[in-house]
Amino acid sequence: MSQITKKYITSDELKKHNKPDDLWISIQGKVYDITEWAKIHPGGDIPLVNLAGQDATDAFIAFHPGNVWKYLDKLFTGYHLEDFKVSDVSRDYRNLVNQMIKNGVFENKGHxxxxxxxxxxxxxxxxxxxxxxxxxxxxxxxxxxxxxxxxxxxxxxxxxxxxxxxxxxxxxxxxxxxxxxxxxxxxxxxxxxxxxxxxxxxxxxxxxxxxxxxxxxxxxxxxxxxxxxxxxxxxxxxxxxxxxxxxxxxxxxxxxxxxxxxxxxxxxxxxxxxxxxxxxxxxxxxxxxxxxxxxxxxxxxxxxxxxxxxxxxxxxxxxxxxxxxxxxxxxxxxxxxxxxxKGNDWFEKQTSGTIDIACSSWMDWFFGGLQFQLEHHLFPRLPRSQLRKISPAVQELCKKHNLPYRSLSFLEANVWTIKTLRTAALEARNFASPVPKNLLWEAVNTHG
Structure with a gap:
């Protein structure tokens, strides 16, 4: 039997299919046409549209259990991504997910x-x-x-x-x-x-x-x-x-x-x-x-x-x-x-955009597990009873790749948030950035 020749497209060609009526993505180097599927996707069409025209492997792994992979076959275009690459961070992330699956942590929901x-x-x-x-x-x-x-x-x-x-x-x-x-x-x-x-x-x-x-x-x-x-x-x-x-x-x-x-x-x-x-x-x-x-x-x-x-x-x-x-x-x-x-910096974007709240284990009920915000964003399917257990592995991975892992007390997180809001508030009072104003606004903010 003659060997089947694979068909390839480049990342630049994949990017052209980034519209709701022409929506392709790549998962593990295989290219899928999800234009029609996006309309009935249980998670909504917006996440798929946002990742259209690019590799979405890490996001797919994060949100879907293993039994979903089989449904991808009918969406396969026949093309593979010619310049498909996996970063060191993504490789370590996927290895960690695979290890978690083998250990059954996604199914262990506790009581x-x-x-x-x-x-x-x-x-x-x-x-x-x-x-x-x-x-x-x-x-x-x-x-x-x-x-x-x-x-x-x-x-x-x-x-x-x-x-x-x-x-x-x-x-x-x-x-x-x-x-x-x-x-x-x-x-x-x-x-x-x-x-x-x-x-x-x-x-x-x-x-x-x-x-x-x-x-x-x-x-x-x-x-x-x-x-x-x-x-x-x-x-x-x-x-x-x-x-x-x-x-x-x-x-x-x-x-x-x-x-x-x-x-x-x-x-x-x-x-x-x-x-x-x-x-x-x-x-x-x-x-x-x-x-x-x-x-x-x-x-x-x-x-x-x-x-x-x-x-x-x-x-x-x-x-x-x-x-x-x-x-x-x-x-x-x-x-x-x-x-x-971007689908190829999933781990980096989650570490960059999240802050954990440090607390004792007896306070987990109060925060509902979401104090481990980074862990939750990296593994959204992970039951809350497992978030504290996986946290050390996430911290180790962040340290290995020189990525931020921010864990603040509830008070510290409030201080950081108010400082962020205050910084933007003072910028908003900058008259060098003109916007339509009225006399009331000018009167209130004249003296800062």
Whole structure:
């Protein structure tokens, strides 16, 4: 039998196939046409579009279990990448993943889900008891605190179910996502998947990562002062006089805004679910939101007067601000860049754009495993119970390749974040960078 001759294309030729209607990627040197697959990809089309026209091996390995590789065959174009190379960092990363697979760490989820579910039931039960069965003002406020902590723990559980299967089947896992996200927190799991997968792939890209696009209220870099186009939202991130005013005081408004940041998540949920954009399981997501906006207002209505109702909601939102702040600490003070993510520097980009939060093991429940932010970004399918165990190997790999591994205390991470916001705020007050202003802005900022 004659030997089959391989067909090759160069990286430059691959780059030409980088549009939604002509989308090719390379994995392990083999070229795949994923134009049609991107439309039904469970992780959404945006991560694939962001990596279009280039090698995406490390990202593919990070997000997919081994049993997914077989589905690539039907997408194979017949071409191989002529100048395919693997960097030393990527080779070590892939070796580490293979070793983890052999050790079964991706399948060893521990009993974290059971513990989390029990804890959530206790928190919500105590909240319900405090509101429905007690008439004391302080008990009602304590109930609001418990509800806030319950939402935090539910969010961690929803996050876990979105990255790996925490239930016995995919159907039950999807049910857990809808219950945890939509029904209990009012935040759509469809919205979370849409933004979160894009964030992972384009970690800390100012124009591709939605988690850094918070104008007009926050800007972590002066690069956002030049009207960047959000490749995620498909619109211009306008830095006008309104944005300049709020950014110029962002180091003062950061924590107050975080206290009501949950309102923005509700708004974003409604904007997505009732948009023309294709939303997976739209009906289930809307039904889950309807469940939340039934039980939550009903619970609040049982409080005796409007003062307590408003305070109850504010208290619960302020508690969840701890989690919103934590998410910012993991990335705001890290390195940022402008442009699309590149598939051949996956490990480097994750180390550059993430910051870990150092804490004792007994506090892991509080941070939901996301204090190991770098480990989570490198191995998003890894159960949270395994993150602390794999951390030493990640640190060793970073040290070997002279890459940053930043692990700060919760207090230190807050200080770094506020310094980053203050630096950008002072830059925003620089009149050498003109934007449309009004007299109010000039009056407030004349004396810095």
């Amino acid at each position: 974290g889900v059971i513990y989390s579910c029990c804890f959530i039931v206790v928190l919500f039960s105590l909240c319900l008891y405090g509101v429905l069965c007690c008439n004391n003002f302080w008990v009602h406020m304590l109930s609001g605190i418990l509800l806030g902590f319950g939402w935090i723990q539910v969010t961690y559980l929803g996050h876990d179910s979105g990255h790996y299967q925490i239930m016995t089947t995919r159907g039950f896992n999807k049910l857990a996502q809808i219950l945890a996200g939509n029904c209990l927190t009012g935040i759509s799991i469809a919205w979370w998947k849409w933004t979160h997968n894009a964030h992972h792939v384009a970690c800390n890209s100012l124009d591709y990562d939605p988690d850094l696009q918070h104008l007009p209220f926050f800007a972590v870099s002066k690069s956002l002062f030049h009207d960047l186009t959000s490749r995620f939202y498909g619109r211009e991130l306008t830095f006008d006089w309104f944005a300049r005013f709020f950014v110029s005081i962002q180091h003062f408004t950061f924590y107050p805004v975080m206290c009501v940041g949950r309102c923005n998540l509700y708004i974003q949920t409604f904007l997505l679910l009732f948009s023309k954009r294709k939303v997976p399981d739209r009906a289930y997501n809307i039904l889950g939101i309807f469940v939340f906006w039934t039980w939550f207002p009903l619970l609040v209505s049982y409080l005796p007067n409007w003062n307590e109702r408003v305070l109850f909601v504010l208290v619960s939102f302020c508690v969840t601000a701890i989690q919103h702040v934590q998410f910012c600490l993991n990335h705001f003070a890290a390195n940022v860049y402008v442009g699309a993510p």
